[in-house]
Amino acid sequence: KQEVTQIPAALSVPEGENLVLNCSFTDSAIYNLQWFRQDPGKGLTSLLLIQSSQREQTSGRLNASLDKSSGRSTLYIAASQPGDSATYLCAVYTGGFKTIFGAGTRLFVKA
Amino acid sequence: EAQVTQNPRYLITVTGKKLTVTCSQNMNHEYMSWYRQDPGLGLRQIYYSMNVEVTDKGDVPEGYKVSRKEKRNFPLILESPSPNQTSLYFCASSSRGDTGELFFGEGSRLTVL
Numbered sequence: 001k002q003e004v005t006q007i008p009a010a011l012s013v014p015e016g017e018n019l020v021l022n023c024s025f026t027d028s029a030i031y032n033l034q035w036f037r038q039d040p041g042k043g044l045t046s047l048l049l050i051q052s053s054q055r056e057q058t059s060g061r062l063n064a065s066l067d068k069s070s071g072r073s074t075l076y077i078a079a080s081q082p083g084d085s086a087t088y089l090c091a092v093y094t095g096g097f098k099t100i101f102g103a104g105t106r107l108f109v110k111a
Numbered sequence: 112e113a114q115v116t117q118n119p120r121y122l123i124t125v126t127g128k129k130l131t132v133t134c135s136q137n138m139n140h141e142y143m144s145w146y147r148q149d150p151g152l153g154l155r156q157i158y159y160s161m162n163v164e165v166t167d168k169g170d171v172p173e174g175y176k177v178s179r180k181e182k183r184n185f186p187l188i189l190e191s192p193s194p195n196q197t198s199l200y201f202c203a204s205s206s207r208g209d210t211g212e213l214f215f216g217e218g219s220r221l222t223v224l
Contacts, residue, residue, distance in 0.1 A: 034213060043201060044215040051210060089154070091213070097142065097161060098169075099213060101154040 002027045002094050006102035013080055014110050021075040021105045023090035028068045030092045035064050035075050038087045038104070047088075048075070080109045113138045117202050117216035124192055125224050132187045132219050134202030140214075142205040143185040144169070145177065147198040148218075154201070160185055192223040 003026045013019050023033070032051050036044040048057045048064040050073070056065040063076040073090055087104040094100060115136045124130055136143065144159035146169075156169030160179040174196055176188040185204075189196060200219045205211035 032210060036215075041199075041218070041220070043217040044203075046212055046214065049212045091154075093213075097144070097159050097167070098156065099144075103151075103153045 002030075002092065002098075002100045004090060004092055004100050004102040006088075006090060006105050008105060009103065010106040010108075012108045012110065015080060015082060017080050017109075018076070018078050019080055019107075021077070021088050021107070023073040023075070023102055025071045025073075025092050025100075027094065028071050030068065030094055032093045033064075033066055033073050034091050034093075034099075035062075035073075036089045036091065038089060040087075044089065077107075080107075082109050082111045085109050113214070115202055115204055115214050115216035117200075117219045119219060120217060121220050123222045123224065126193055127191050130189050130192060130221075132189075132200055132202075132221070134185045134187065134216060135183050136185075136202075136204040136214070137183065138204060138206070138214065139182065140204040140206050140211075141182070142207065142211065143179070144203045144205075145175070145185070145187050146201045146203065147171065148201060149198050157187070157200075189221075192221075194223050197221060197223050 007022045034049045035047040050066045061078040066073045087106045089104040091101045141162045145157040146154045155171045158177040160166040202216040205213045
């Protein structure tokens, strides 16, 4: 059974710091991996989608990498800002119309 | 603007009073799904639909029904809500599960008294 783990569960950093959020999954047979941002009480906003054949994706200050063989993905946020404060979730699509989500990392960026 | 729209966004109801949460997407996506999000349990899939008239159970389908009569709409029905269905509900859609990006609605916060 696929399990997705995100470490750390919470993170507090000063503004301007570069940071890395981790996502690991137990079964490497995935079709894609997606990173989301969720603000309190709000919906999930898609940040980056990495297909199983890709190694990384970039969007602005965000860079996500995927290593299927080791079951890992990282989300790199450069020059963090207070507006980046949110919960970040990763999700893997395993086929069979099932997407498995991690519990998320709560990020707080201090001004 | 491409979007997934859910209604109502907030609802307080009482045990046993049937309710429907609507979901509509304007991206012509084949795939739609419902999730609930609870503290400490994360996002769990309730039902999903691969296309019109094709639906299947997710991980926590008990107490819920769905229908997919039109491609754009995928309502979630609670026939007899109970307090353990108090949760934050999300509808999502995708063009294709194996390569498609998943788009989410804003969420519907439901409280059952």
